[in-house]
Amino acid sequence: MSDTQHLYLVDGSAYIFRAYHRLPPLTNPQGTPVGAVYGYTTMLWKLADDLHKADGPTHLAVVLDKSSHSFRNDLYADYKAHRPDPPEDLVPQFPLIRDATRAFSLPMVEEPNVEADDMIASYAKAAIRKGWDVTIVSSDKDLMQLIGQCGEDDLEPGVTTGGCIDMLDTMKDARIGREEVIAKFGVPPEQLGDVLALMGDSVDNIPGIYGIGPKTASKLISDNGSLSAALDSAPSLKASKLKDRLIEGRAMAELSRTLVELRCDCPLPIALEDMALDGIPPEPLATFLESHGFHSLLKRLGAGSGSPDRPTNLNPAKQSQKGAPAAQQGNTQPLPDWPAVDRDAYECVQTIDRLEHWVARALAARLVAIDTETSSLDPMRAELTGISMALGPNDACYVPLGHGGSDMFADKPPQVDRAAAMAMLRPLLESDAILKVGQNIKYDITILQRCAGITVAPVEDTMIMSFDMDAGRALDGIGAGGIGGGHGMDELAQRHLGHTTLTFKDICGTGKKAIPFGEVPLDKATQYAAEDADVTWRLYQLFKRRLPEEGATRVYERVDRPLIPVVAGMEREGIRVDRAALAKLSETFAETTAGLETEIHELAGEPFTIGSPKQLGDVLFDKLGHKGGKKGKSGQYSTDQSILERLAGEGAPIAGKVLEWRQLTKLRSTYTEALQAAINPDTGRVHTSYSLVGAQTGRLSSTDPNLQNIPIRTAIGREIRKAFVPDEGNVLLAADYSQIELRLAAHMADVPQLKEAFASGEDIHSRTALEMFGTVDRDTRAQAKTVNFAILYGISRWGLGGRLGIEADEAQAIIDTYFQRFPGIRNYIHETLESVRAKGYSETLFGRKTWFPRINSKQQAERQGSERAAINAPIQGTSADIIKRAMARMLPALREAGLPDVRMLLQVHDELVFELPESDVEAAGAVIARVMADAALPAVELTVPLGIEIGHGPSWDDAH
DNA sequence: ACACTCACG
DNA sequence: GACGTACGTGAGTGTT
Known part of the structure; x- marks a missing residue:
């Protein structure tokens, strides 16, 4: 069979x-x-x-x-x-x-x-x-x-x-x-023809019956069983438009029925x-792919497997008649004449003699790609398992240092003694004359510093090079949410080398069956680890050449590359949190929530899972019959804050209780509980991990835990901030850029009134209110503030109307006034969009590019989304560049000022947090403010001052 | 894995 | 005929 x-x-x-x-x-x-x-x-x-x-x-x-x-x-x-x-x-x-x-x-x-x-x-x-x-x-x-x-x-x-x-x-x-x-359709397939006949189809010009759409058609057919029964039932219906339509439309419906058959x-x-399909012969497929420039598919064909990716070297059609340069996709380079990756070519280094040989060759090569293998993804907890090096294509090795020891191995495989290996590697890794290249080398820096006391320098990072060339376009075609935003090694190898790497999952498995890298047999471990170094070496060679061609050298060399060791240092410092204070808060939150839960269940008349938006929506709008339930495309009621606030205002006590319950459970699970769990047992501090490629605009992002979203806007939330504390005898100092994005907008769009207001230290929203409405009071200032932010985010009359609680046309009138008073803003938006449409990318004042592959999309929503993001990116990105430059200069400046005890701990987009001896506060504050205020110089001379606000105290909250 | 909600700038 | 209305993030929870 x-x-x-x-x-x-x-x-x-x-x-x-x-x-x-x-x-x-x-x-x-x-x-x-x-x-x-x-x-x-x-x-x-x-x-x-x-x-x-x-x-x-x-x-x-x-x-x-x-x-x-x-x-x-x-x-x-x-x-x-x-x-x-x-x-x-x-x-x-x-x-x-x-x-x-x-x-x-x-x-x-x-x-x-x-x-x-x-x-x-x-x-x-x-x-x-x-x-x-x-x-x-x-x-x-x-x-x-x-x-x-x-x-x-x-x-x-x-x-x-x-x-x-x-x-x-x-x-x-x-x-x-x-x-x-x-x-x-509400009916099974065998009745679908009847439904289609009633509703018609405007594209095929199937008439159907006028005034009957999908809902009515579906109901008629499921109620009556068939089209003819539905039509027959018409005369007995009570007088209605529907009745008339059914009777008059009978012939059209019957004709439609034959058309959809x-x-x-x-x-x-x-x-x-x-x-019968046996397989796809390589020809003529290869010729076809070649002739249309589908090179990524062509590569797959050669590789013989894998599902297709988006093209890497197709040119989007030129949009401008003037022949503006077309946006290029990432990889336009022909591949160098390298041999294909050969995992059997790698050496497993198990003796000190062989290691010495590799180190000598690396010293001679002046450039080595490295990769560390460890027992954990968290560089502040991981143990070193091994290190790999590459000096050329297929010229790579793996040095196991911590394999075996568990029952997976009967005997521990022979390995170089770790201390001896590190002593041999140290001169290489610390030598000014040898470039160390890594894919996310910040991780390796931290591991080697922590586990071996080695300070790796100087470094290059292929992940960051990729980000600086391809932010925004690397994501295209891969699943969103991938770690590294499309700049992960597996993706880069695929996209730029046409090579499918072994993945960590391939080697260590996943989920419960996952094993630590130290238990992977040495032959497999060598293939995986050395391949990563080999691939990193190849990517570096490609990127080094491409970087200047893409105009990305400046931002890489001047902004991002110097930041790598700085951020690694901040992560390693960590910040102290008061565990007892968090535990106490947690307890209070838990008690209050339990009480609220009982009250909510009583008000609802039944117990339900309050945390389930689905169940909550059903309770509020179906069971309790509150009005104004809005169902989204998933068919669920929305129960977000704005909806609950409205219900509370309409006198539904349950809504207010749910809001309070939500706030407290959120604070407890995301902050008080999670932060305690994040305290590192060795250091007693919390060490976040910053991603330098996390945000398309060039901002950092923070994970594990995210320390960039610690509550501040509510009193109860600020209690959590109070648990961030300095060591004995120290204080925390927070320095913020004040209104930096609006200042940059004033500079970039050249708005004289706003620049003048910033120069004289005026309240910027009041000034805006004065310009727009002629008067300043609480109302007009609040409106002006909203409009100012709307401008930064790419305005739409509907969005602004929603925020201000007014109709879209009123919002449009406000926008018109704004543009009239500040014509520079209108020009900025127009010119930015024109440029992004023509070139495919936006640019910050420091030359950071963000790509917008969907800026010319035929899909309105997609296109408009890109337009808003493109208006915002140069402003948000310039702000990110500035604070990054400040960070890179900060510690040397403090040291030079004789303040070596000041530690930089956190960055929150426009804020830097320091820990320092109380006696240093005044001197350090002056240095910090100066470095931050001058961070754009000398590359960019702003026509607005950058204002800095500084505070200090016994907790992060007190520092504000 | 995805949707929803909400914390931050 | 539906979409989807402010930019950029990350995390926890519930549901599938």
């Missing part, structure tokens, strides 16, 4: 329309638009990749529309009559779809006078009669009528069970079965057996 056959039918024509609207306007080297073709190609690739999977295709064919005429036109002359012409840059892609299909050596069905839908239906029926399963690759709602059919009534002789039809939407990666149809008896030009 052979396994069940599974036929995939690809609705090619429908696919390219969707791909066209979803993908950026790419062109191939000949200048032909190929965005939709690229989408189509990756979709086929994905399907072919599923070939050997359980539910994957054994047979596959692409079905295309051959001509616009079909039997439906004979039934209804207006069928598809009002369909707009396809966009002009899609038209030349139609023939390319056929080329792409041929390139994959796939059978293609296109019959004159028959629509693709009917061919798909006919093939699907024929296949299930043979007992095959069928997957229709489409999201066309007409085709959903076929889902779930099994051919039971009409099996071929000898076939005992029919197959089953489902659908696959490759864009959403969603399987659509019977349940999904019911969820979407799929023909299942079309002759099949290609036999089902001839659609």
Whole structure:
């Protein structure tokens, strides 16, 4: 018995329309638009990749529309009559779809006078009669009528069970079965035709009945069972618009029913057996990929595996007629003539003699890529397990130092003594003359400092180089949320070297079965660890050359690279928190929450999980019948702060209680509890980890724990800040840039009134209120403040209206006034957007680029989102550059001033936190303020002063 | 893994 | 025909 056959039918024509609207306007080297073709190609690739999977295709064919005429036109002359012409840059892609299909050596069905839908239906029926399963690759709602059919009534002789039809939407990666149809239309697939006939379809110009949409149609059909029953029931309905429409529209509905009916008896030009899919021959596919510049796919083809990625070297179509430079994708370099990564070429260094040999070679090479392997992701707790080095392609080794010792190994494998190894490595790692390159080398710096007392310098970092060249565009095409924001080593190796690295998961497993790296057998450990160093070495060679070409040298060398050891030092310092104070707070919060919980359950009349927005929404709006429940796209009521505040204002006591409950549980779980757990047992302090590539704008981000979002806005929240304390005899000092983003906006947009106000130390929101409304009071100042921030974030009349609680057109009037008073702001926004549209990136005053690949998207929401981000990025990013420059200069400046005991602990975007002896406060404050105020100099001379606010005290809260 | 909510600048 | 309205983050909880 052979396994069940599974036929995939690809609705090619429908696919390219969707791909066209979803993908950026790419062109191939000949200048032909190929965005939709690229989408189509990756979709086929994905399907072919599923070939050997359980539910994957054994047979596959692409079905295309051959001509616009079909039997439906004979039934209804207006069928598809009002369909707009396809966009002009899609038209030349139609023939390319056929080329792409041929390139994959796939059978293609296109019959004159028959629509693709009917061919798909006919093939699907024929296949299930043979007992095959069928997957229709489409999201066309007409085709959903076929889902779930099994051919039971009409099996071929000898076939005992029919197959089953489902659908696959490759864009959403969603399987659509019977349940999904019911969820979407409220009726099962066999009744879907009746629903579609009633509601009609404006795209295909199927008339339906005017005034009946999906909701009404679905209700009519599920109430009556069928279209004819629904139409028959009309005369007995009570007088209503719906009644009239049903009676008058009867003929149209019946005609529509025949139009949506799929023909299942079309002759099949290609036999089902001839659609067998054995694999994709490399030719002519390679030629096709090459000719359209799909190089990333081409690389995959060579590598022989992996699902396709987005193209790395397609040029988005030129947007400007003036021939503005097109935004380039990341990797435009030809790969150097390196041998492919060969994991068997690496050496496992197990004797001091071999280590000496490697160190000598590294000293001669002047450049070594290194990578440490450890027992934990937390560099403040991890133990050193080994270190790898690379000196050239495939010229790499791994030095195990802490393998074995558990029962995984009968005997500990021979290894160089750790102290001896470190003594040998120290001159190399500390030598001014030898560059140490790492991927996120901040981690290795901390490990080697902590575990061996070695201060690694000077360093280069491929992750940060990647970030400085490709912030914003590296994320494109990979799943969001990936660690490193698209600048992780595995992704960089894939994107720039076309190489798939071994992953940590591959080696150590995942979840419960995960083992520490020290228990990985040495041969595997060597392959993994040395590969990482090898890949880092190769990436560095590529990036070193690309950095100046991308105009990223300045920001890398002057802003980010100097910051690496500084941030490593801050993380290592950590900050002391008062565990007892946190525990006490936790206890108080727990008691108050328990009381609130009882009250809330009483008010609700039943116990429920308050922390579940779903259950809470049902209680508030269904059970208690409060009005104004808004359901989002997930069908859930929103219960966020603004909604609960409104309910509380309308006299719903439960809403206020829930708000209070939420605040306290949040403070407890995220802060008081988590912070206690984060105290390092060795140092007694909390050590956050800063990511230098975490935020697209160039800001740092803080994790494990996040110390950049410690409460400050409420009194109860500030209690948590009070638990951040200095050591005995010291104080904490906090220095903030005051209104730095508004100051930068005033400078960059050249707004004389705002610059003048900042120069004379005026209250900036009051000045704005005066300029806009002619008077300053609490109201106008508050409005002005909101508008000022709105400007920084990329304004919209709806957004501003929502914030101010006014209508959009009133908000527009305010925006107009703002622009009129400050025309520089309008120009800034206009020029910034024009530039980003033409070049693809925004730039800070220090040359940091942030890419916006969706700035010219055809999808309005996507495009407008990019526009707002692009307006904000230069301002937020310049502010980030400035504080980074201040940080890099800070400790040397303090040391020079004779203040070596001042420690820099934290950065919170516009604030630096220090710990210092109380006696140093005055002198240190002066140095800190000067360094911060002058941080833009000499590279950039601002036309506004940078104001610094400084405070100090026995806790972080008191320092404000 | 994702949605929701909320903490910060 | 739906979307989605202020920029940038990270974490905890509940649900799937």
